[in-house]
Amino acid sequence: MTVAKQKVLALSGDEAVAYAVKQSDVDVIAAYPITPQTIIVERLSEYVHNGEVETEFLCVESEHSALTACLTAAAVGARAFTATASAGLALMHEILYVTSGCRAPVVMAVANRALSAPINIHCDHSDTMVERDSGWIQIYTENSQEAYDSIIQAFKIAENPEILLPVIVGLDGFFLSHTLENVKILPDETVKNFLGVRRFPSVKNHEGKLVPFRLDPENPLTIGPLDLYDYYFEHKRQQEEAMRRASEIIKQVHEEYANISGRRYGDGLIEAYRMEDAEIATVCLGSTAGTVKTVVDKLRYRGVKAGLLRIRTFRPLPVKEITAALENVKVLGVMDRACSFGGFGGPVFHEIRHILYDAPTHPHVANYIYGLGGRDMSYMLINQIYQDLQKILETNRIEKLVQFIGLRE
Template sequence: MTTKRIGMEGSFAIAEAIKLARVEAIAAYPITPQTHIVERLAEFVANGELDAEYIPVESEHSAMSACLGTSAVGARTFTATASQGLELMHEVLYVASGLRLPIVMTVANRALSAPLSIWTDHSDAMAIRDCGWIQIFAENAQQAFDLVLCAFRIAEDLTVLLPTIVHIDGFYISHTIESVELLEQKVVDKFLPEYRHPYPLNPDKPVTMGAFGPPPIYTETKKAHEVALRDSKKVILKVWQEFGKLSGSHYAPVESYKTEDADVLLLCMGSFSETAMMSIDKMQAEGQKVGLIRLRLWRPFPTEELRQAVSKAQLLIVFDRALSLGGAPPVCSEIQAALYPLKTKPKIVSFVGSLGGREISIQGFEELINNGMNRAKRGKLDEFEIIGVRE
């Protein structure tokens, strides 16, 4: 049961989700474009609307470190960051996932310095690709609200116990007012039971967490982590299904838009996918057999769902919003790796663009798709192109 549709900034919709989730601990450091989320949460705590421990810290490294502690004692824990802040947390992210602490974090995706940029792209998300967290991408404020709620349920599942990131594009979600349907508290309470860590830090019943892992044990710990992360997909699917039933919003690891008769598919992640949908609408109306797929789930990587989604396509145009400087674009290289073993697979064209907040219009996506089809026709598949660069 959703409530009525209301106008709300994306950041505030996320803060509402945190309040409804009855989060018990928040440790955060403000950084653009994430600040509105934690500012609103600070207000909730200050005026008694949310009964949580709010820990102001001196850096993002400390924020994530404090989150380790609150999650380890068994408190439902949330934080948010972006860009440089995420990079400052970097080493602690691996500790959170290695210790299997179900912290939930929102990352308001933003470019990395230098040059200094506060604007959105996916460089920060790609830099923490291998940190062992579940990672999900939202495309609008409603999805951000929904997926943050689902994130707690997924992360805290006793068979999962993994920290989870919901990525939202900075400004395009965090600072955009749009319509959102919230859920009633009693609905959320039913969906999201109280968090109980199976082995919390507790002086009355001591455990060792974060012990030394010498060579005879380290590989086993990593295998256990890898299997847990891969297996979390089953729980993610189950939770999203259940959430779909109660809210009417349905989510899948790979989501398709008008792909039924499409020979050519565009692949995107994040909020610009919605702009791309409008290009697809226009091109289909003109009789072109084009469609769109988006990776909703980034970690664990949805290999089977991706293979299924592209099984009938002849051409896949992958649009990365980050570079792996000196290497292949990060999303495309993973797509290629996932499809490489298949006997029949689409040709792949790789583009990088919309870096550091540069926009891409409806017409821009149309040009990008046409450009991709041209490259495929000319057999120019051996290297990626950075689009929209002044020569």
């Protein structure tokens, strides 16, 4: 396959997401406006009202109904999309589990935003971190280009008959959602061919007959039944197995997409930036990685062996890939844009430190909680983290395991 000729448009992250949805032949969109996701639903409404897409757009009365309608639409066989943020995602919480449990391949963009109270409309990852156990694949993007690319990939991942899991694509609120960027756009036909139409695996119905997995009057199927201690556990296990399979599928889809677009984000799961011989490194998610890369470049220029590991796919957690990428690191700083109140550090810290328990080498691992409620993560602050890591490397001890960074103490 050859890389397609692409046009460049100046789009905000939200607009890039909407554009990707427009090209993905989505059948049903159900959404409710919430800052900083609003531009997504505004653009999609324009596409629908101008007849640019063949999509049923449901302007529902709540996020709870938005995700519900996407779930049942997907159960009928539709390609379904929604978008939300913060409180909207929290209101969907119940249905997130129902969606993954019903194996409905819904794709959702989340313009990451802080949770109330106090109310705050700006970026952090508290909203999606709450949902990390909800059975959704989670992809965090670094820029609007990646948000565009990831939405298209997400449909292909979610709808893979081996997977059938819903996908969240996160883009940092305002930093990406509202910031204009040059975004390369694939031709409509290329996206259409890449995605194709939904295929349905066969499942056994209550009469033991093999039927397509969808609500089809010719092949009745009961979806979402009462499932007690005699079968529920097996069904949950199947979800976990689908998650495990998803890692490979995410990599494959990412690679296929790279072949038509020319764009790669690491291996689709993680992106190791200047990690080959890195002694000190940070781990982060989302748009912060862009600034971190600049800091790493500067440090490298000065001869410091610094690196960055950006986790693109947080669920399923790429354990093998993370372990391999951190093999030679001596001091690691894990950056969390969310707080686990009363826990031992932030959620990403929990995961990374946990992975390293079984690693052949044990680096020092410190946690930096930053940027809550949209607090800017500047070049200076990131540089400060690397100085801290350098100090740990030299003294061979961590003074403070979990720190809040960039706030009044």
